[in-house]
Amino acid sequence: MARTLSKRGAKSKPDLSAAEARRIALAAQGFADPKPSGRVDARHLRRVLSRIGLVQIDSVNAVARAHYFPFFSRLGPYPMPLLDDLAYRRRELFETWAHEASLVPIEREPLFRHRMAAWPQRRARRAEWLAEHAEYLEGVLEEVRARGPLLASDLGEPTERRGPWWDWGRGKLALESHFGMGTVAVSGRRNFARLYDVRERVLPPSVLEHPTPEEDEAVRGLVLLSAQHHGVGTVRDLADYYRLGLRPTGRALEALADEGLVRRVTVEGWEEPAYLDVGARVPRKVEARALLAPFDPVVWERARAQRLFDFDYRIEIYTPAPQRRFGYYVLPFVLGDRIVGRVDVRAERARGVLSVPASHLEGHAEASEVAGPLAEELGLLAEWLGLERLEVGPKGDLAAALRRAVR
Numbered sequence: 001m002a003r004t005l006s007k008r009g010a011k012s013k014p015d016l017s018a019a020e021a022r023r024i025a026l027a028a029q030g031f032a033d034p035k036p037s038g039r040v041d042a043r044h045l046r047r048v049l050s051r052i053g054l055v056q057i058d059s060v061n062a063v064a065r066a067h068y069f070p071f072f073s074r075l076g077p078y079p080m081p082l083l084d085d086l087a088y089r090r091r092e093l094f095e096t097w098a099h100e101a102s103l104v105p106i107e108r109e110p111l112f113r114h115r116m117a118a119w120p121q122r123r124a125r126r127a128e129w130l131a132e133h134a135e136y137l138e139g140v141l142e143e144v145r146a147r148g149p150l151l152a153s154d155l156g157e158p159t160e161r162r163g164p165w166w167d168w169g170r171g172k173l174a175l176e177s178h179f180g181m182g183t184v185a186v187s188g189r190r191n192f193a194r195l196y197d198v199r200e201r202v203l204p205p206s207v208l209e210h211p212t213p214e215e216d217e218a219v220r221g222l223v224l225l226s227a228q229h230h231g232v233g234t235v236r237d238l239a240d241y242y243r244l245g246l247r248p249t250g251r252a253l254e255a256l257a258d259e260g261l262v263r264r265v266t267v268e269g270w271e272e273p274a275y276l277d278v279g280a281r282v283p284r285k286v287e288a289r290a291l292l293a294p295f296d297p298v299v300w301e302r303a304r305a306q307r308l309f310d311f312d313y314r315i316e317i318y319t320p321a322p323q324r325r326f327g328y329y330v331l332p333f334v335l336g337d338r339i340v341g342r343v344d345v346r347a348e349r350a351r352g353v354l355s356v357p358a359s360h361l362e363g364h365a366e367a368s369e370v371a372g373p374l375a376e377e378l379g380l381l382a383e384w385l386g387l388e389r390l391e392v393g394p395k396g397d398l399a400a401a402l403r404r405a406v407r
Contacts, residue, residue, distance in 0.1 A: 025230060028277070056101070064080070067083065067103055149197035225241075226242055232267065260278065299311070340365035345378075354381060
């Protein structure tokens with residue numbers, strides 16, 4: 001059941017309680033939707049995408065690639081090739097720089113063209129390199145047009161690792177530059193490496209022929225989408241989703257509020273004013289049970305996660321092991337409408353084991369209430385990954401209860 005939000009009488013009283021804001025945010029991200037009772041198909045993935053708008057791509061494969069995981073969190077086990085099919089065969093998604101490198105619904109490509117046009121000038125070092133290698137860049141584009149789709153290693157010139165970014169060779173740099181500028185697109189992936197092709201062979205005619213919106217119009221469109229994905233959020237929250245500037249986001253939100261598409265609200269415990277999507281659901285209860293990837297939109301913005309869930313989350317993948325507090329690949333666990341714990345998880349595929357070296361409880365939660373549902377969700381994760389058993393290590397204040405629940 002959901003209630004309709006109405007204006008409150010007393011001006012001093014916040015428009016939304018902290019609990020209401022938390023439930024609105026989870027509902028906007030699809031966690032108030034029931035999980036499928038049968039086989040998951042492409043329709044379910046589309047439903048999730050309608051909620052979250054994009055999935056971040058990351059190369060770390062400690063459990064599963066980042067872009068596959070948000071669908072598991074919201075749907076349970078599903079065939080991962082479904083997402084590849086939607087993206088690279090049906091062309092319903094495309095790769096672009098959105099939050100970070102992301103898969104985004106194909107019909108939204110025009111909203112990102114202003115970013116592609118500005119890509120060469122966004123960093124001085126990048127602009128300098130592009131100017132110095134203009135002739136080479138044109139040659140690479142012609143080779144892709146003649147021979148694509150291509151991996152970077154397929155280019156006619158060897159691509160030794162000696163470039164200025166990530167130790168890339170200049171062939172890879174040229175292809176990534178064309179990708180950033182939108183002159184080439186990602187046609188598919190081979191062993192997770194990008195296959196590049198000219199955009200007219202990747203994007204459907206309906207997208208190619210769509211007029212390019214003015215930058216202000218595109219920003220407005222992205223901010224409205226961000227409001228829908230958040231349900232409720234501050235200017236900083238809403239700007240972060242699509243990595244927009246604070247000032248243009250603020251201007252867009254004020255215009256959207258004047259048009260009645262978002263509503264200015266105050267939230268209990270929030271120091272900054274917020275904006276509520278007028279179509280947002282305000283559930284009386286959210287009964288979620290989900291493990292989140294480190295790159296899930298719910299925990300992208302650290303300050304927002306702290307504000308909504310009293311959850312201090314820092315990705316420790318790139319932190320030296322002795323300095324990690326919770327582990328290498330740590331998954332937050334949502335139960336009901338709270339984040340109640342976190343588990344360090346590894347898929348040890350050679351052994352057929354889902355390993356949980358450490359498990360920690362959040363201060364407001366009880367181990368006796370968390371351990372059983374968490375064990376079940378970890379079992380589903382192991383099943384999804386094709387792993388035969390679950391092993392829980394001794395680290396963390398939730399470990400003992402979790403080990404008992406698993407046994």
